[in-house]
Amino acid sequence: AQSVAQPEDQVNVAEGNPLTVKCTYSVSGNPYLFWYVQYPNRGLQFLLKYITGDNLVKGSYGFEAEFNKSQTSFHLKKPSALVSDSALYFCARFSGGYNKLIFGAGTRLAVHP
Amino acid sequence: GAGVSQSPSNKVTEKGKDVELRCDPISGHTALYWYRQSLGQGLEFLIYFQGNSAPDKSGLPSDRFSAERTGGSVSTLTIQRTQQEDSAVYLCASSRNRGDYEQYFGPGTRLTVT
Numbered sequence: 465a466q467s468v469a470q471p472e473d474q475v476n477v478a479e480g481n482p483l484t485v486k487c488t489y490s491v492s493g494n495p496y497l498f499w500y501v502q503y504p505n506r507g508l509q510f511l512l513k514y515i516t517g518d519n520l521v522k523g524s525y526g527f528e529a530e531f532n533k534s535q536t537s538f539h540l541k542k543p544s545a546l547v548s549d550s551a552l553y554f555c556a557r558f559s560g561g562y563n564k565l566i567f568g569a570g571t572r573l574a575v576h577p
Numbered sequence: 578g579a580g581v582s583q584s585p586s587n588k589v590t591e592k593g594k595d596v597e598l599r600c601d602p603i604s605g606h607t608a609l610y611w612y613r614q615s616l617g618q619g620l621e622f623l624i625y626f627q628g629n630s631a632p633d634k635s636g637l638p639s640d641r642f643s644a645e646r647t648g649g650s651v652s653t654l655t656i657q658r659t660q661q662e663d664s665a666v667y668l669c670a671s672s673r674n675r676g677d678y679e680q681y682f683g684p685g686t687r688l689t690v691t
Contacts (some may be wrong), residue, residue, distance in 0.1 A: 496678060507581070507668055507682035515678060552619060556679035558678065563633055564610060565680060 467491050468557050470568035477545045478576055485571045487529075487555030496558040497538045498565065499529055503551045508545040511553075514538060525549070545575045579603065581683035583669050589689045590659055598654040598686045602671030609652050610672075610680060611644060615665035623667075626652060627674075659690045 477483045477570045489495050496515050500508040512523025514531040522528045523569045540553060555568040582601045590596050602609050611623040622636040626646040637643070641659075646652040656663055666687050670680040 484589045498678070502684075505684075508670075508686045510679050510681070513678055556620075559622075563608075563627065564622040564636070565612075565620075566622070569619050 468555050468566055468568040470553075470555055470571045473569075474572045474574060476574045479547050480544050483542050483545040483549070483573065483575070485553050485555075485573060487538045487540065487568060489536050489538060489555075489557055490562045491557060495538075496531075496564060497531065498556045498558075498562050499527070499538075499540050500567075501525075501551050502554065502570075508554065510542070534575065544575075547563065547575050547577055550572060550575045581669055581671055581681055583667075583683040583686050585686060586684065587687045587689075589691060590608065593658055593689075595655065595657045596659055596688065598656075598667050598688070600652045600654070600669030600671075600683060602619060602669070603650070603681055604650075605673065606671035606681075607649065607674045608672045609646055610670040611652070611654050612668045613672065614668055614685070618665075620668075623654070623669045645687055656688075659688075661690050664688055664690045 467490050471486055498513045499511040501511050502508050511527050512521050514521050519531045527542050529538055531538050552570050552572050554570050556565040581664045583598045607628045609626040613621045613623055624644045627666040641657045644654045666685040668682055668685045670682045
């Protein structure tokens with residue numbers, strides 16, 4: 465069963481506008497949640513994680529994400545998008561044994577000048 | 578410092594041939610993971626090594642797939658009798674230890690089975 469869902473295949477946003485990439489999860493207990501970014505022909509790069517503590521986590525390149533337990537969401541956000549943010553974004557959670565990442569299907573972000 | 582490296586970056590092979598994919602993790606990282614990225618299946622876990630413990634092979638799709646990690650460092654993923662559905666990008670990742678939540682990924686090996 466899919467325990468991490470990214471409902472949007474693609475998100476389009478104009479440069480300078482705020483962006484949101486959505487992620488929801490379906491796991492009991494406290495999830496360990498992550499965002500990774502993949503640029504063309506490159507491996508995944510870690511952006512940020514939520515383990516415990518503040519619901520708003522800040523990560524690399526000005527990205528942040530808000531853990532919302534009541535909505536079981538962990539949306540990725542950035543106040544002002546850059547063309548260079550255009551990439552494939554993956555939401556993920558740790559498995560129960562904390563030894564592997566379970567990924568969502570990915571969302572392609574396209575930032576237009 | 579050096580990141581995770583993988584070789585080859587691209588591999589084209591004929592159906593039925595065996596292939597070996599190599600991963601060099603970040604020095605000192607005790608945990609090593611293999612994932613596969615394909616159009617139909619997305620990103621999926623294959624196998625996990627932690628120190629000298631027995632690997633978690635729960636993600637390997639068939640007995641044609643195997644992996645080993647020699648000396649707690651370099652890992653090799655072997656696919657025997659390759660099939661066209663094995664075509665994918667194979668990603669390796671490492672982390673400092675089992676309790677370290679950040680995994681560092683290599684650039685991947687793109688495997689094409691013709």
